[in-house]
Amino acid sequence: MTDNNQTTSNTDSVLSTITSIDQLQAQFSRLQALSRTQPILDWATRATQLDNLDALLSDNQTRLAKAISADFGHRSVSETQFAELFPSFTGISHAKKHGKTWMKTRRASISPLYLPAHNEIQPQPLGVVGIMVPWNYPLYLAIGPMIDALTAGNRVMIKMSESAPQFADAFAKAVAHYFSADMVCVVIGEVDIAEAFSKLPFDHLLYTGSTAVGKKIMAAAAPSLTPVTLELGGKSPVIVTHDVNLESMVNRVMMGKTLNAGQTCIAPDYVLIPRQYHERFISLAKEWMQEHYPNIDNNQDYTHIINHAQFKRVQGYLQDLPADSIHQLTDVAVNTETRLMPPVIVTEPAADSDVMQNEIFAPILPLIHYETLNDAIQFVNARPRPLALYVFGNDDDDIEKVRTHTVSGGVCVNEVIIHVAQHDLPFGGVGHSGIGAYHGKTGFERFSHMKPVFVQAKINGMNLLLPPYGELFKKGMALLLK
Ligand code: NAD
Numbered sequence: 001m002t003d004n005n006q007t008t009s010n011t012d013s014v015l016s017t018i019t020s021i022d023q024l025q026a027q028f029s030r031l032q033a034l035s036r037t038q039p040i041l042d043w044a045t046r047a048t049q050l051d052n053l054d055a056l057l058s059d060n061q062t063r064l065a066k067a068i069s070a071d072f073g074h075r076s077v078s079e080t081q082f083a084e085l086f087p088s089f090t091g092i093s094h095a096k097k098h099g100k101t102w103m104k105t106r107r108a109s110i111s112p113l114y115l116p117a118h119n120e121i122q123p124q125p126l127g128v129v130g131i132m133v134p135w136n137y138p139l140y141l142a143i144g145p146m147i148d149a150l151t152a153g154n155r156v157m158i159k160m161s162e163s164a165p166q167f168a169d170a171f172a173k174a175v176a177h178y179f180s181a182d183m184v185c186v187v188i189g190e191v192d193i194a195e196a197f198s199k200l201p202f203d204h205l206l207y208t209g210s211t212a213v214g215k216k217i218m219a220a221a222a223p224s225l226t227p228v229t230l231e232l233g234g235k236s237p238v239i240v241t242h243d244v245n246l247e248s249m250v251n252r253v254m255m256g257k258t259l260n261a262g263q264t265c266i267a268p269d270y271v272l273i274p275r276q277y278h279e280r281f282i283s284l285a286k287e288w289m290q291e292h293y294p295n296i297d298n299n300q301d302y303t304h305i306i307n308h309a310q311f312k313r314v315q316g317y318l319q320d321l322p323a324d325s326i327h328q329l330t331d332v333a334v335n336t337e338t339r340l341m342p343p344v345i346v347t348e349p350a351a352d353s354d355v356m357q358n359e360i361f362a363p364i365l366p367l368i369h370y371e372t373l374n375d376a377i378q379f380v381n382a383r384p385r386p387l388a389l390y391v392f393g394n395d396d397d398d399i400e401k402v403r404t405h406t407v408s409g410g411v412c413v414n415e416v417i418i419h420v421a422q423h424d425l426p427f428g429g430v431g432h433s434g435i436g437a438y439h440g441k442t443g444f445e446r447f448s449h450m451k452p453v454f455v456q457a458k459i460n461g462m463n464l465l466l467p468p469y470g471e472l473f474k475k476g477m478a479l480l481l482k
Contacts, residue, residue, distance in 0.1 A: 002420045016176035017185045018157075020116035021196045021335055027185055028128065028200045034182055035127035035203070041153040043100045049150040050099070051141065056178040060170070061085055064139055064221050067170040071135070071163070073339050079260055083284040084140040087421045091147045092422040094440060102444045108452070113480075116457040123448040125153030127203035130226075132194065132217070134209040135163035135306055136263045137363075141231075142171060144222045145206045148443025154204075159187040159197045161209075163306060178472060195220065202226050204447055205433070208265075209233075209361075211432050218435075229436035229446060232429050233359045233469050235269040236386045236414070239376050239402050241393030242274055243471040248414075250284040250391040253365070256390075256416035258293065258343055262363040263302040263310075266388040268416050271362050272376040275369035285365075289329045289343065296342050297332045305339040305362065314341065314362035317355040321346055373398055385409075390416045409433050 015027045057064075065080040108119040129149040133142045142158055149156050158175075160168030165188075172186035179185075187197055198205065198217045201224035207217045208231040221228050240255055256268045270394045273281065293302050301434040305311040315334070318326060327345040334341050337390035349355045355366055380389065389408035391399055399413055409429035420427055428437030438446045458461070464476060 016179070016181040016185050017148050017172040018185055019189055019193075021193060022387070024187060024193065024196055024200070027181070028157065028202075031128045031157065031182070031185075032201075035125070035155055039125060039127070041125060043103060046099060046103075046151055046153055048097060049179070050092050050096050050147065052144060052178045053150070054089070056174050057085060057088055057092075057143070060174045064167065064170055064174070067167040068138060068164065071138075072306050074300075075260070076301045077302060078301060080139065082266075083259060084137055084462070086142075088143040088147075089138055091144055091420070091423055091439070095147050095151040095444075098441065099444065102151070102441055103153070103448075105453075107355070114454075114460075117460060118455050118457075120453040120455060122451045123152070124451050126447055126449055127154060128445055129154040129156050130155060130197060130200060130202040130205040131158045132197065132207040132209065133158060133160050134207070134264065134265075136260060137208040138164040138167045139171070141208045145208075145438060145443070148438050149204075149206075149339045149447045150183075152444050152447035155182070156184045157187060157197070157200075157202075158184070159194055160188075162190045164195070187209070200226075204229070205440065206436075206446075207231065210479045214434075216370040229251040229428070229438060230434050231265075232387070232432065232434040233265050233361070233425075233440075234384055234387050234429070234433040235356075235359055236266055236390070236408070237380050238268045238271040238273075238390040239373075239380070240271060240273040240277065240394065241373060241391065241395060241402070243395045243398065244277075246277060246280055247284060248451055250281055250288060252290045252414070252416050253390075254285055254292075254343075254393075257316075257363055257365050258289075258302070259417065261305060261341060262343070263303070263306060264417065264422055265360055266410075266417050267361070268358070268365070268390055269386075270366040270368060272368050272370050272379060274371075278347055278367050279370065281367060282329075282347075285343075285345060296330050297335070297340060302340075302342075307343050308339065310362070311336065311339045314360065314364065315351075317358070317360065318344070319363075320348070321349055321352060325349065364374045373401060377402060379390060380406050380408075383431055385429070387429045387433035388412070388417075388419070407431075409437075420433050 018024050018027055025395055068080055069075040093308050103124040105120050108121050110119045129143045146156055168188050172188055175184055175186045197199050198220035203225050205221055206229040211232040214230045214232045218228055222427045253268050293299050296302050325347050330342040330343045341363055345365045347367050349366050385407050387409040388405055390412050391402040392414055393399055412419050423440040426437035426442035427439040
């Protein structure tokens with residue numbers, strides 16, 4: 001890692017970082033005016049923005065990872081590298097490799113009835129894109145949408161989370177250094193600024209965060225008819241089929257639940273699993289913890305809970321459960337002061353318990369039994385549609401059945417979480433877990449107007465359709481309407 005902060009300087013550093021509602025309005029108006037006078041940015045300009053993003057990350061990765069760690073009390077730097085920096089760098093490379101092709105006007109098919117005319121799709125930048133970032137992966141969830149919006153030729157305003165203030169500050173400084181304020185600016189502040197931000201008449205607003213706030217964002221965007229992409233949360237289930245390799249399944253599920261201490265939107269939230277596997281699951285999970293997070297009370301690889309409000313919320317989930325349903329996976333107790341929370345499994349929590357009514361977003365893993373695969377599928381389908389669904393098993397028919405009969409934002413088969421890093425797959429939710437998707441080409445199109453253009457030929461048959469409607473027209477219509 002290097003931390004060389006020497007690169008392009010910003011001509012308007014005041015408005016690169018916005019901290020008040022007045023500045024917010026002024027900078028938005030300025031970016032909007034620019035997007036109307038210079039609506040189309042060529043590939044060279046877009047590629048330069050991607051290069052700036054790449055340089056910002058390359059030169060500041062240690063600083064940014066340390067800021068995230070400070071916000072969490074402790075966030076493993078390796079996790080920041082693996083889960084935030086790596087997909088950011090590969091996302092930039094992917095966009096640089098394909099963006100020039102994505103932005104080209106392309107032919108679309110046409111019915112022979114309209115020949116020799118032809119159809120085209122012409123991607124155009126939308127203008128000014130707003131991005132709202134949560135605290136759990138504050139780097140990747142700022143950079144990911146920026147990659148797509150900048151590749152599509154937009155200007156960008158980003159509202160950072162007030163719950164990760166040190167990262168927000170470090171990120172704002174870095175953006176001011178690497179980007180012109182005419183292209184990208186960062187907004188810092190509490191919920192009042194977030195509310196004002198969500199009311200700005202952006203050409204598109206991408207919000208990542210909780211479903212509850214997502215509803216407020218959609219309401220705030222409605223008066224200006226601002227199109228929204230909502231990347232929300234929810235309870236992402238794991239379905240373990242009867243024919244399964246238990247060891248490798250537990251390995252992947254535990255990786256997903258312990259990454260960022262469970263504070264991951266697509267973390268496995270709960271596990272539907274035949275009852276005869278419960279005990280073995282718990283003992284394998286204990287062994288897994290010993291192997292991968294030994295001495296968890298002093299382990300640099302394990303992340304802490306972001307703040308006291310979140311810590312209190314998730315500890316509260318455990319208080320209401322019967323003591324014999326809670327299975328500690330380590331012999332280390334929670335530390336309220338440092339917000340260290342070693343993972344626990346809870347068996348058969350009631351459907352109306354807090355832990356089953358809310359997205360857990362912490363290292364608590366419920367195991368719930370089912371009898372038949374249909375029961376497991378019905379359990380999922382009786383609840384709001386999840387952001388992710390994970391199915392484990394060796395029987396292709398079982399896997400196919402689960403994939404086909406459930407609806408979720410995305411799916412991994414015999415894996416968790418990794419689908420988010422596939423730049424050739426759209427990423428997003430469905431129903432209460434989100435509206436719209438982005439990443440890669442899907443993200444480019446999300447932030448573009450894919451303008452349909454019909455190009456008429458010099459010689460064409462349109463005059464045959466003009467009034468007065470005579471015999472020729474009637475015969476033609478009779479043929480067409482058959
Ligand atoms: P949050 O909804 O509290 O905050 C997200 C953003 O919304 C922040 O920038 C905040 O400033 C802003 N905000 C808060 N209250 C607001 C209001 N009243 N009006 C306007 N803006 C407001 O979410 P969070 O706690 O930061 O993040 C956790 C949630 O995000 C979880 O539910 C998680 O599943 C979800 N999430 C989803 C994804 C995804 O890609 N789908 C990724 C990460 C996190």
